[in-house]
Amino acid sequence: MSRLLETVLPARLGRGFRWLLASSWVSNLGDGIALSAGPLLIASQTRGPFLVALAVVLQQLPWLVFGLYAGALADRLDRRLLVVVVDLLRAGVLLLLVGSIATGVVSVPLVLLAVFSFATAEVFADTTSGTLLPMLVPRADLGLANARLQTGFITVNQLAGPPLGAFLFAAGAAWPFAAQAVLVGLGALLVSRLVLPGGVGEVRARQPLRQDIAEGLRWVVHHPAVRTLVLTITIFNVTFGAAWAVLVLYASDRLGMGPVGFGLLTTVSAVGGLLGTTAYGWITRRVSLGDLMRVGLVVETLTHLALALTTSPAVAMVIFFLFGVHAFVWGTTATTVRQRAVPDVLQGRVSSVYRLGVYGGLVAGSALGGLIAQRWGITAPFWFAFVGSAVFCVLIWGQLSHIAHADEESEDPLPGQGAGVADFDITVLIRSEHDAFRRAFTEIEGLTDPEELGRRWRELSDQLEVHAAGEEQVFYPELLQDVDDSEGDTEHAVKDHNEIRETTRKVDDHEVGTDAWWEAFREAREATVDHLGEEESDVLPPFQEQVDEDKRGELGMRWMKFLEDHENAKGLSREEPDPQEYVQEHSS
Numbered sequence: 375m376s377r378l379l380e381t382v383l384p385a386r387l388g389r390g391f392r393w394l395l396a397s398s399w400v401s402n403l404g405d406g407i408a409l410s411a412g413p414l415l416i417a418s419q420t421r422g423p424f425l426v427a428l429a430v431v432l433q434q435l436p437w438l439v440f441g442l443y444a445g446a447l448a449d450r451l452d453r454r455l456l457v458v459v460v461d462l463l464r465a466g467v468l469l470l471l472v473g474s475i476a477t478g479v480v481s482v483p484l485v486l487l488a489v490f491s492f493a494t495a496e497v498f499a500d501t502t503s504g505t506l507l508p509m510l511v512p513r514a515d516l517g518l519a520n521a522r523l524q525t526g527f528i529t530v531n532q533l534a535g536p537p538l539g540a541f542l543f544a545a546g547a548a549w550p551f552a553a554q555a556v557l558v559g560l561g562a563l564l565v566s567r568l569v570l571p572g573g574v575g576e577v578r579a580r581q582p583l584r585q586d587i588a589e590g591l592r593w594v595v596h597h598p599a600v601r602t603l604v605l606t607i608t609i610f611n612v613t614f615g616a617a618w619a620v621l622v623l624y625a626s627d628r629l630g631m632g633p634v635g636f637g638l639l640t641t642v643s644a645v646g647g648l649l650g651t652t653a654y655g656w657i658t659r660r661v662s663l664g665d666l667m668r669v670g671l672v673v674e675t676l677t678h679l680a681l682a683l684t685t686s687p688a689v690a691m692v693i694f695f696l697f698g699v700h701a702f703v704w705g706t707t708a709t710t711v712r713q714r715a716v717p718d719v720l721q722g723r724v725s726s727v728y729r730l731g732v733y734g735g736l737v738a739g740s741a742l743g744g745l746i747a748q749r750w751g752i753t754a755p756f757w758f759a760f761v762g763s764a765v766f767c768v769l770i771w772g773q774l775s776h777i778a779h780a781d782e783e784s785e786d787p788l789p790g791q792g793a794g795v796a797d798f799d800i801t802v803l804i805r806s807e808h809d810a811f812r813r814a815f816t817e818i819e820g821l822t823d824p825e826e827l828g829r830r831w832r833e834l835s836d837q838l839e840v841h842a843a844g845e846e847q848v849f850y851p852e853l854l855q856d857v858d859d860s861e862g863d864t865e866h867a868v869k870d871h872n873e874i875r876e877t878t879r880k881v882d883d884h885e886v887g888t889d890a891w892w893e894a895f896r897e898a899r900e901a902t903v904d905h906l907g908e909e910e911s912d913v914l915p916p917f918q919e920q921v922d923e924d925k926r927g928e929l930g931m932r933w934m935k936f937l938e939d940h941e942n943a944k945g946l947s948r949e950e951p952d953p954q955e956y957v958q959e960h961s962s
Contacts, residue, residue, distance in 0.1 A: 399530055401557060406536055510570070603712060612738050
């Protein structure tokens with residue numbers, strides 16, 4: 375049993391990941407119950423096609439309206455607390471709906487209001503939940519962790535949840551939503567058990583949200599791999615949405631399968647996805663992420679062609695099975711590439727830009743699919759999807775090398791060594807390194823082998839010195855020149871650097887792995903984390919406000935050059951500058 379658990383959930387993923395996985399599975403079971411119970415409730419209140427369709431629109435609309443704001447808040451607030459609060463709000467909406475059903479006052483407007491309210495809360499919950507994984511799992515294991523999350527999603531949301539929801543609805547209209555409320559609440563409880571790296575998730579900025587959103591958009595534009603991902607998912611969801619919008623009609627009119635057959639197609643696709651996510655680790659050990667993305671684009675393009683040509687239910691089921699493998703492998707890969715490339719401080723905003731592409735593409739594609747099918751027939755959307763996907767695939771093919779590049783650089787867990795922030799300003803680079811330091815301290819806490827402990831600590835202590843010296847030579851002089859009343863904060867920051875240097879030397883005074891070593895290590899961690907938090911709240915925000923973007927970008931390039939020149943603390947004296955003399959020297 376322990377060997378099976380280790381295979382499914384390796385211990386190296388950490389206890390925090392297990393809490394997150396349990397929360398995800400529980401919440402997804404509740405959402406799966408609603409997949410069938412929700413439409414059944416709407417249908418029990420009205421048979422009008424417009425109102426039924428309106429309920430679907432109200433489920434997707436919040437992603438387009440609130441998605442970018444949700445990403446900005448996820449990067450600004452305590453992420454764990456935000457997920458817990460929003461999940462409790464979701465459970466509250468469900469309980470109100472249950473009460474209205476139980477008392478017989480339920481109505482179409484009330485149901486539509488509940489749908490919109492729940493979907494809005496879900497935008498904030500899902501966006502923020504997506505930022506937790508990179509904070510808990512080493513970068514090299516993000517692919518495996520995402521695959522395990524996807525496996526749970528398919529199992530409970532796609533396969534187990536819908537039939538359970540239909541069964542509960544048959545027993546009483548209120549039961550499935552009561553069950554979902556309990557499951558969502560339990561998910562919030564499980565998330566509350568997470569212990570995130572110290573200092574992460576505090577309020578990061580006091581600038582208007584629109585500026586936070588603009589930073590996320592600019593970062594995506596300047597990052598080739600993530601820009602390619604967003605562009606690809608947007609275009610391919612237009613083509614996918616066009617074809618899948620008429621899928622139920624395609625199954626009945628083209629394949630002659632009827633309602634049961636349509637359900638069978640979606641089930642077969644989910645089973646394919648289960649196979650893909652289960653085998654994800656095996657696949658990625660043999661195929662690079664860049665090549666995996668290329669194969670996925672070809673598979674999706676040929677799926678549209680094959681469905682446009684076939685009239686055989688058996689052939690269609692094989693196609694849907696293979697498409698299911700592709701869809702969930704693609705989703706896992708895209709999420710992994712994005713999480714590996716994006717600094718922690720931008721995870722929420724970049725994720726929200728990506729999701730805007732997902733849902734924007736689906737909405738536009740669904741509208742196009744309906745118009746195309748009405749004018750040219752039920753297979754026309756599949757031909758449109760094939761041609762559009764093929765053309766875009768040719769145009770984007772060369773850009774997918776950026777994905778492969780991201781894969782090559784993703785294994786490095788230490789700060790200052792990854793690409794992905796080189797085109798952004800110095801404040802984002804510094805925050806990114808802060809996040810990496812917190813992760814590194816957390817990862818070392820989980821090690822037991824003295825040799826590995828010693829190696830990882832030497833790497834981290836060197837990086838801490840490079841970071842401190844870089845700030846003293848590149849960042850703080852500009853801070854003193856360009857930011858009003860920054861002398862006190864700078865002097866305090868240099869004092870912090872000296873304290874960090876002293877505490878790291880204390881760690882080296884003890885035998886690795888002994889009680890004294892761990893005591894000194896935790897003292898160094900506390901000194902470092904305290905400094906990082908103070909710098910993020912007191913130093914970086916005014917610098918962003920008072921220094922223009924071009925200069926921040928220029929300093930970022932100088933910063934990256936400094937890190938490259940002094941890798942592993944090469945050429946650095948590790949001397950402690952006098953804080954007052956430092957400020958006087960660089961203020962003049």
